[in-house]
């Protein structure tokens with residue numbers, strides 16, 4: 056499609072979708088100004104107990120429900136794109152029906168398979184070839200788990216997808232993914248930017264079952280008939296949720312994002328391909344052609360909300376002081392790689408208050424993310440000039456005063472909170488608008504002012520709290 060530029064964008068409607076762990080959000084956005092015209096949201100159900108699973112039909116129904124909430128904008132939209140939770144394993148039959156619920160990124164049952172894959176090839180091999188050392192979250196470990204535990208489901212698979220691919224295919228009929236999301240599978244070689252057939256053969260996955268990988272700016276196709284979105288509207292390639300938010304923010308090297316949602320993530324964009332053999336920093340690809348070094352935790356807003364509920368307190372009802380160290384690893388942990396860990400509370404005294412325990416959970420939830428911040432920024436290396444720039448704080452937790460104060464206290468950095476609340480959906484809308492007008496995504500994000508918002512000045516860094524957490528960590532690994 057020929058580039059039309061900003062002038063042609065005014066008054067035209069694009070849709071951005073965020074299909075994350077807990078819910079689907081849809082924004083209808085004016086492609087010219089970035090004004091959010093309407094918003095829809097519908098919840099997902101996630102299994103509890105040993106695993107974390109969601110039936111992909113739940114995502115599709117939630118997308119339809121969220122679209123129903125945006126009134127006439129669904130039918131008016133000229134383009135749509137989907138940002139989705141990363142890594143999830145979706146196995147489909149020949150008719151496109153899920154053979155079993157999707158195994159989600161925060162399902163740690165695949166930890167032994169991840170460890171075996173790293174053992175088989177070595178961490179250095181993984182880092183150099185794939186940019187990441189796979190942990191339990193990576194799709195390749197989930198596929199290995201499925202083959203070992205439910206071989207009949209693996210054998211029956213006629214298509215293997217990521218969550219956002221599943222939705223893109225339902226919208227357009229196209230079996231595609233993008234380089235951002237595919238980089239979290241563990242079977243896409245980031246050094247060559249293609250599926251790694253040797254690795255796929257080793258894990259018994261036929262490459263024919265995988266979607267085609269679209270490059271930046273490529274489109275998946277058009278919306279098929281019979282859906283609430285106008286038939287013929289353009290469908291973007293979509294991407295993983297973190298890559299979508301980076302697109303939405305118009306992120307440039309040297310600026311870091313801290314996202315507080317079901318997962319905690321810290322990331323930046325880089326012109327250099329990441330290859331961290333320690334496994335702390337995952338070497339994802341960005342949706343615009345660059346790279347997205349990222350560290351991710353399993354225990355963030357849900358863990359802190361759970362602790363608040365256990366204490367019978369509002370999530371904002373925190374108190375300073377005291378001597379506790381709280382590692383809220385309620386779901387096991389990914390950063391650091393402790394999939395079998397559980398929550399750990401140390402330093403309790405008679406004078407400890409419930410508010411201090413709750414504050415301890417906040418501290419423990421951001422500790423590892425802030426520890427990885429410099430490593431994430433270092434990937435772009437000498438060219439990264441803006442490491443003193445404010446941290447961008449996004450995700451549901453960015454709406455909370457206690458989260459904001461915790462990040463300022465433990466990072467010792469200025470923190471900027473974009474006024475735009477839904478950066479993943481907005482990033483998907485940026486991709487859709489870029490497809491429609493032919494403008495680069497970064498120009499659209501800049502015109503829309505997506506990162507604009509107040510900057511909260513740094514607080515003196517609470518080194519005592521950080522030291523207590525550092526001392527507690529070896530106990531969680533025991």
Ligand SMILES: Nc1ncnc2c1ncn2[C@@H]1O[C@H](COP(=O)(O)OP(=O)(O)O)[C@@H](O)[C@H]1O
Pocket residue numbers: 075076077078315316317318356357360370450451452453454455456458
């Ligand atoms: N006003 C708020 N203050 C603090 N936390 C909030 C607020 N609103 C939502 N949250 C948190 O945000 C989380 C959801 O964040 P979100 O980024 O939407 O998650 P996800 O993308 O993983 O589905 C909830 O678990 C909740 O704890």
Ligand SMILES: O=C(CO)[C@@H](O)[C@H](O)COP(=O)(O)O
Pocket residue numbers: 075076077139140141142160192239295296297316317318319320337351
């Ligand atoms: O696994 C990762 C990143 O590698 C997670 O960030 C998922 O992409 C889920 O995101 P949220 O639902 O928490 O936004």
